[in-house]
Amino acid sequence: xxxxxxLGKTLRQVSAExxxxxxxxxxxxxxxxxxxxxxxxxxxxxWRALRKVESVIxxxxxxxxxxxxxxPVLQPCELWDQSGRxxxxxxxxxxxxxxxxxxxxxxxxxxxxxxxxxxxxVKSYRDLPLYLYQIQVKFRDEPRPRGGLLRxxxxxxxxxxxxxxxxxxxxxxxxxxxxxxxxxxxxxxxxTLMVEADSGAIGGKASHEFMALGEAGEDEVVRCExxxxxxxxxxxxxxxxxxxxxxxxxxxxVSTPGKKSIDEVxxxxxxxxxxxLKAIFYIADGKLVFVLIRGxxxxxxxxxxxxxxxxxxRLSGDExxxxxxxVPGFASPAGIKGVTxxxxxSITSGANFVAGANKPDTHLKNVNYPRDFQVxxxxxxxxxxxxxxxxxxxxxxxxxxGIEVGHIFKLGTFLSEKMGASFLDKAGASRPIIMGCxxxxxxxxxxxxxxxxxxxxxxxxxxSIAPYQVYLCAxxxxxxxxxxxxxxxxxxxxxxxLEVLFDDRQESPGVKFNDADLLxxxxxxxxxxxxxxKGSAEVKLRQQKETRLLPxxxxxxxxxxxxxxx
RNA sequence: CGGGGCGUAGCGCAGUUGGCAGCGCGCUUGGUUCGGGACCAAGAGGUCGGCAGUUCAAGUCUGCCCGCCCCGACCA
Numbered sequence: 001x002x003x004x005x006x007l008g009k010t011l012r013q014v015s016a017e018x019x020x021x022x023x024x025x026x027x028x029x030x031x032x033x034x035x036x037x038x039x040x041x042x043x044x045x046x047w048r049a050l051r052k053v054e055s056v057i058x059x060x061x062x063x064x065x066x067x068x069x070x071x072p073v074l075q076p077c078e079l080w081d082q083s084g085r086x087x088x089x090x091x092x093x094x095x096x097x098x099x100x101x102x103x104x105x106x107x108x109x110x111x112x113x114x115x116x117x118x119x120x121x122v123k124s125y126r127d128l129p130l131y132l133y134q135i136q137v138k139f140r141d142e143p144r145p146r147g148g149l150l151r152x153x154x155x156x157x158x159x160x161x162x163x164x165x166x167x168x169x170x171x172x173x174x175x176x177x178x179x180x181x182x183x184x185x186x187x188x189x190x191x192t193l194m195v196e197a198d199s200g201a202i203g204g205k206a207s208h209e210f211m212a213l214g215e216a217g218e219d220e221v222v223r224c225e226x227x228x229x230x231x232x233x234x235x236x237x238x239x240x241x242x243x244x245x246x247x248x249x250x251x252x253x254v255s256t257p258g259k260k261s262i263d264e265v266x267x268x269x270x271x272x273x274x275x276x277l278k279a280i281f282y283i284a285d286g287k288l289v290f291v292l293i294r295g296x297x298x299x300x301x302x303x304x305x306x307x308x309x310x311x312x313x314r315l316s317g318d319e320x321x322x323x324x325x326x327v328p329g330f331a332s333p334a335g336i337k338g339v340t341x342x343x344x345x346s347i348t349s350g351a352n353f354v355a356g357a358n359k360p361d362t363h364l365k366n367v368n369y370p371r372d373f374q375v376x377x378x379x380x381x382x383x384x385x386x387x388x389x390x391x392x393x394x395x396x397x398x399x400x401x402g403i404e405v406g407h408i409f410k411l412g413t414f415l416s417e418k419m420g421a422s423f424l425d426k427a428g429a430s431r432p433i434i435m436g437c438x439x440x441x442x443x444x445x446x447x448x449x450x451x452x453x454x455x456x457x458x459x460x461x462x463x464s465i466a467p468y469q470v471y472l473c474a475x476x477x478x479x480x481x482x483x484x485x486x487x488x489x490x491x492x493x494x495x496x497x498l499e500v501l502f503d504d505r506q507e508s509p510g511v512k513f514n515d516a517d518l519l520x521x522x523x524x525x526x527x528x529x530x531x532x533x534k535g536s537a538e539v540k541l542r543q544q545k546e547t548r549l550l551p552x553x554x555x556x557x558x559x560x561x562x563x564x565x566x
Numbered sequence: 567c568g569g570g571g572c573g574u575a576g577c578g579c580a581g582u583u584g585g586c587a588g589c590g591c592g593c594u595u596g597g598u599u600c601g602g603g604a605c606c607a608a609g610a611g612g613u614c615g616g617c618a619g620u621u622c623a624a625g626u627c628u629g630c631c632c633g634c635c636c637c638g639a640c641c642a
């Protein structure tokens with residue numbers, strides 16, 4: 001490709017609004033162009049990179065036994081009513097009506113469609129296991145698109161679905177795909193960690209996410225370096241510092257004027273937060289919930305949401321707390337009625353806690369569960385924190401950051417039962433098909449590669465997905481010998497089967513070198529009067545500083561050699 | 567949806583008390599340069615997000631609307 005003809009100019013400046021490194025670089029390098037919030041066009045170079053990511057994925061999915069197919073974007077909403085997932089997806093589902101007022105949606109994922117196909121096409125255990133996948137555009141009306149391609153409303157996803165006769169087969173498939181995912185990410189030069197995850201709106205029992213590790217990541221991962229326990233913060237468990245034991249003492253009222261927060265109250269009474277109970281109020285599907293946790297802990301809202309089985313969860317305002325007859329800042333779980341109380345296990349570790357008295361400027365000392373109050377539900381709803389013990393081995397946990405580039409789920413049978421996907425086993429009995437599903441966000445993966453491997457000069461593509469392998473840079477093209485040599489090198493490199501971006505623009509050396517670094521192709525070849533004097537061309541790898549001269553004679557095959565080694 | 571911010575040339579931005587719409591980059595033409603974002607000269611390019619209002623006069627003041635970004639709840 002000749003740079004002079006390429007759509008997608010490099011930009012020196014981009015809006016201050018784009019503050020994520022990958023977003024800035026993709027805009028500056030002319031890879032993408034924004035159409036609307038969370039909706040982007042891929043310009044030619046960006047599209048090449050995306051297609052390369054797809055082909056790496058495709059190779060590994062095929063190797064894992066996948067059969068590629070293509071399902072429609074447009075789906076009848078009836079399928080979603082049938083699966084019961086229309087509500088959990090809620091506003092995220094883009095819906096529309098056709099001319100006959102039939103309600104359709106733009107597929108946010110394809111479990112319904114694929115299960116419907118399998119329900120009709122697969123009847124026997126002989127047809128299983130079955131692995132189907134596609135690379136397709138998905139639509140999700142995300143409340144907040146973010147960070148360029150990191151979270152968008154229209155995106156390419158590789159989605160695979162597996163169908164099994166029994167749990168053992170599902171388990172085998174699950175780990176086969178997991179290993180394929182690890183190969184994909186490592187082929188793109190990413191260091192990823194497979195972590196336990198919450199299964200969210202997709203549903204199902206077990207699930208893991210693949211996190212591309214790096215400071216720029218927006219997800220938190222909790223991990224143990226001793227036993228390799230790793231989980232998304234949403235899901236992570238931990239062994240908390242135990243509370244102090246003690247014989248329950250009589251409850252005592254104590255005046256705490258103006259002391260509302262845990263730190264204020266604990267400090268005022270000469271205690272640590274661990275000796276207090278924290279009351280937090282949420283509105284779960286419109287209903288007030290009193291959440292109680294030990295003062296040194298924080299609520300994990302995903303765990304809470306799962307415990308309450310609600311679709312919508314938010315913190316409540318003070319007015320809503322007062323309306324329930326409680327005093328914000330001094331609310332007490334003791335002696336109240338008509339409010340659902342749920343608690344974290346941590347309140348049972350320790351004794352004689354300080355809690356609110358449900359009176360202004362007053363707290364209670366020596367509050368003990370279950371002597372002084374009851375709760376409706378008790379579970380682990382606490383955030384894991386660094387330094388706390390690993391749930392498996394007790395070693396101190398650490399927290400890392402990462403970008404979620406893949407997510408796999410063991411769905412089990414809940415969808416196949418609802419969608420009528422069953423098979424006849426050897427004994428002739430009809431049983432629901434056991435399912436798994438596996439997703440990779442292709443565009444996000446592309447952005448993650450840039451996000452995690454760029455330097456201050458620009459993108460650094462791994463050879464596996466670089467839009468072009470070689471950036472051919474011709475300096476002083478007005479000189480006939482430079483022009484002729486550059487054209488010859490361009491042809492020879494292509495004849496070797498290399499993909500070449502030929503910078504044939506009338507630009508100064510600085511501009512070309514800077515654009516070469518920005519665009520980040522693995523290898524730069526420079527032809528100039530200076531190199532021609534020595535009958536050579538200069539070669540430089542993007543990720544290295546050093547340059548070297550290679551003779552023009554046999555240049556193309558040497559370049560190919562360097563690229564296969566690097 | 568809650569909080570914060572921004573919409574002015576293709577891109578990045580300035581525009582004071584309301585008084586001729588500007589700067590840098592990019593683009594076009596000509597010339598000089600040439601190994602890390604060169605220089606000179608001459609040009610082209612605008613519904614100041616939209617609608618309404620106040621005013622002799624609105625980019626600037628008021629109201630409503632739309633769009634975009636960032637922080638939260640959500641996710642590949």
